[in-house]
Amino acid sequence: MDAHKRAANGFLDRFGIALAPEDLKLALTHRSYAYEHGGIAHNERLEFLGDAILGQAVTVKLFLDYPKLSEGELAKRRSSLVSAVALAEIARGIGLGEHLLLGRGEELTGGREKESILADTMEAIIGQVFLSAGPEQATAFVRELIEPLLEDPDRFTVSLDPKTSLQELASEHGFAQPAYEVIGSGPDHDRTFAATVHLGRATGTGAGKSKKAAEVAAARDAVAKFQASRKQTR
Structure with missing residues (x-):
């Protein structure tokens, strides 16, 4: 079974999200894979969209859930939660790496564990959820993704700086x-x-x-x- 088909039956199901196979495949397609397969579409445009959706959802959640925090503290926490480190941690937690579509070079150099690739793909998935399921489900998806980070106060304090x-x-x-x-x-x-x-x-x-x-x-x-x-x- 192809990676993106396995993914459809795996990491997104727990969130109650069902993407069309072709949409999920696009979100999982790294540019290295696209290049090796005749220049097909890849997920970088979705990353751009997902980054914006992620930032908005995290900002609103922090603003509503932490009414006593100053603007500066809110900004620090947001920066931590939308960072590549945090996104890669989330991606590993849901087993995203095994579903990536990578070119041979990235495959051989450990691309499935690379922080930058995991983080970018996580943003692409968020972007595709927004397009396919709408803003409300995309926001709910982001909130569920970051919840484990917010539940660990010691880890979160360190992650700020x-x-x-x-x-x-x-x-x-x-x-x-x-x-x-x-x-x-x-x-x-x-x-x-x-x-x-x-x-x-x-x-x-x-x-x-x-x-x-x-x-x-x-x-x-x-x-x-x-x-x-x-x-x-x-």
Whole structure:
């Protein structure tokens, strides 16, 4: 069975969403797959739409659910929830990676786990839900997607600014201030960066389409591992 047909019977069913097979396939089609199959349509336009729908839905939810937060705090939380890191986490949580339509190059280099591809495809899915099911269902879909992130206050606090959280933990526990090792790979037009950072014995790793994104992902990973190790020793 094709990936997009498996997807129709899987990750969207739990949300009560049914997309036409051709619409779902478009949302799952990465440009690398489209190029290798004669230049067929891919999901980048849907990403553009989905990004706007995501931003609006998250903004409204935060505004209504957190009436005591200042504009600045609301903006920080929104930025966290619509970030590539958050979207990739959501995508992994619903098993989106296995359904992606990727070109051979991306397949061989771990494209199904790449943060940027997962995040972009998640936006494309949101965009397609908006077109196919309408604004109300698209908004409900976004709210259900981000709910697990909002339910974990510790993780959410770190996600607002993981690099600052890492620095604060280093100072608190007497560790050296974090130093990031970043390595770039791939062609200039499609560069990917991998970052590593240490917090005591915890080593965080992360990847992204920019050095900053990779460092943020590595910082979040280091904080999570450090906090997990502390819990185990208590």
